[in-house]
Amino acid sequence: MGVDSSLTWDEETPLASVDHRRVEAWLAALLQSERLSLLIGNGLSSAVGHMTNSPPPSMQGQISDSPTDILDNVLSHAESTAKKLGRDSNLEDEIRSAMVLADGLEVLGKAAEERAVRAAIESAMAALLEGVLKFEKGIWDEHLNATPTAKKVAHALLRFLTPFVSRPVQRDRLHMFTTNYDRLLEYAADLLGLRLIDRFEGQLHPRFTASRINLDLHYSPPGVRGEPRLLDGVVRYSKLHGSIDWQFNGHDIYRAPIPFGGPNNEEHHRRAVIYPNPAKDVETLAYPYAELFRDLAAAVCRPNTTLVTFGYGFGDSHINRVIGDMLRVPSTHLVVISRDPLVALDAFKDRTLYPEGQTTELIGPGVGGLDEFSTFLPSLISDRVLDAQFDYLNRRAKLDEILQQDETVDETRDSKR
Template sequence: MSRNIEPLNLLKVRDDYIPMQFIVDGDKLKLRADTVLPSWLATEEFGHRDLRNRIEPWLTSLFQSEHLSLLAGSGLTHAVHYLAAGKGAAGMGALTLSHYHTEINDAAKQAGEAAGREHGNLEDQLRVANELLRGLEILQKHDESTALRQELQTGMQAFAQSILASEAGIASAQEEKREQAFNTLVTFLMSFASRTGVRDRLNIFTTNYDRLIEAGAELAGLHLLDRFLGKLMPIFRSSRMDLDMHYNPPGIRGEPRYLEGVARYTKLHGSVDWVQTGKDIRRIGLPFGAASVEPYFQAPGLGDATAHELMIYPNAAKDRETADYPYVELFRDLAAAVCRPNSTLVTYGYSFGDEHINRVIRDMLTIPSTHLVVISYDDPLGRIMQTYREMGRPSQISLLIGPALADLTNLTENYLPKSAIDKTTFRMSDLLKQRMGAEQPPAKRPVAETDAFDGSDLV
């Protein structure tokens, strides 16, 4: 994510049919010359308060939908890393191979172009290389398959190191900035998780391999329910979706109440601490921002696990891996959570580069009562607006794109619902309405024939 060139600011909420484009000019905001003046603005110049009055009540209403889901992409990691370390998180470098290098790169490039990317990325390379490895093993070319497997292990190790380096960049940042970054992350998460007890649990989905959301949830005291069961070395289970957390208030009779601060959590693309051991997927005790994953493989029960067994390389261009364990379970959770009536899905930092996720979102929008909120710092590849136009359902989509809207600090301070005061605010509003309704308006004096009529009695 580049922060040197300010990307376009684009807003579409409420009953807007056409997205509004504007630029930041000091403390003022101005519409672009080719943008039609919306009905809720009086002039082409406006301020941040006008945006807040337009956006915050709308998001507050959507966040109390019957079903609410958050999809976080790499933009969230970059945003928090930028707040803590003053730069973006480490990116995914290309995989260096000496065996079948040209063939793997050409196939990865074709896969990237098919998915709408200009070039193939590391995930495309890993997928193609693993497919080739399987082919060599079927052809019983043992020497070539052994050499390619060793190179893949080295590549996966480097990939894991880049993920841990991003975590370490946040964990080892200067204390004041690190606290600010984590406080902003906590505020961001709790804006979504603070739902009334009668609503369905918040569903958090992420395409990231790092553990930033887990770290933020720990600081916020937010309980995350995922598919892993156990304490020492949790194992991935298919039978965990009906689990929840309740409590019994003192003196209460009847059914227990939902415990506040609980969310369901799904990592769609796996995680840097997921390891395949035999027939099981386990989560190892890898500290946040650890120097390397290798020392944590040296434990009973992991066998001869290496970086090649890390579950961090799902297929992002085609759907083959989504039909294999455990990805079939993860994407089933996504579809089951969002494709329901009265459901709202909020994406943050997601570039719409994964077609298997976009397909679920398209299916969700076929239900008229669903809504999609897209929040992104920028749209460098044009994928967001392209997908917006292709879906063809503008009344069910809200857009907040650009640093004036989606910068994590601006977003949490100005536009997201405030989790700690919203319930109190609602109660105060109801109380004021009751009091105003109970008060009798003063009787109006009838207009005498000699009185000068100035219209004041009609106000």
């Protein structure tokens, strides 16, 4: 295990042999990269759901509990396409296959079969949204009652996110990406007092826009004119697969006022913007996701960039392609954090140029869990505070040296007398 170029830890490495201080220093150096991005997968939601006994919906469920012969073919097609990516199929694969089948049946003019398939898609989407809201409700109920579990969740999220968001404002903002549909990260941002900058504009009905104007938040210090400074606690935020509170309205996308863990309705099922979705308009389908993946590529495929993935299973070919392109830039670095073994990561390595010197892997329950990984994260990474601390210690050491020399001179004079 060499932290000077790369670090790899897996279940075969004895946990006692892991030098926490060396790993912490290595991660602190990586978090000080000129550009930093964080990619959150379902692992974070699963960890929090385990604390609240309200796990997020499993993506391993089938699109129908009692599939017809047609839906049996959907499941078979989803399994075959997932195997090409080196993983097992999930609900997203099944919905995508069913959507392709429904479009084909429409072309063939088989209206009855098409309606059956689309009904199965709608049912699967509704169950998925209900599961996400149930997961959120479990967190919010604990929060409202101020239970010990709520404090445990808040503490875990704070310990995990604080080292990432505590970057000096002179560097590029942290860009946080997630493939999750839930709003756990928005909840965490409220706990930390973070301000999230995303593609939505407006207050009453925030609207998704294609504009990539580099907006930011500044403030003017008292007595200073014409020199605004960047505001602390600002994070760029992108939900790559959409969100349960995004809704289609014609060709536009708005953020709907759905309470965290609040009730759902049938109208929301049909209009929710989550990937994949049953919308038939090709332009509408491509619009939000193409823009979001463009944001991902623009954020990570740049020099001196560190991308940290937590709980991401490397099962999304679109994201993997961007990560592969990022690693072609010699000064970039990829940090993979996962509690469970990642079979898809091995397949990704086989298909992609994967330079060992540009990667750090912490995989296994001893280091890849939410609480376990947080113990390796640096508690303080601010350059300004660290420099001030070392400057004080150096000055204090010099002062002590001068005082000691003066005492020696006085003692010598006394002895001569």
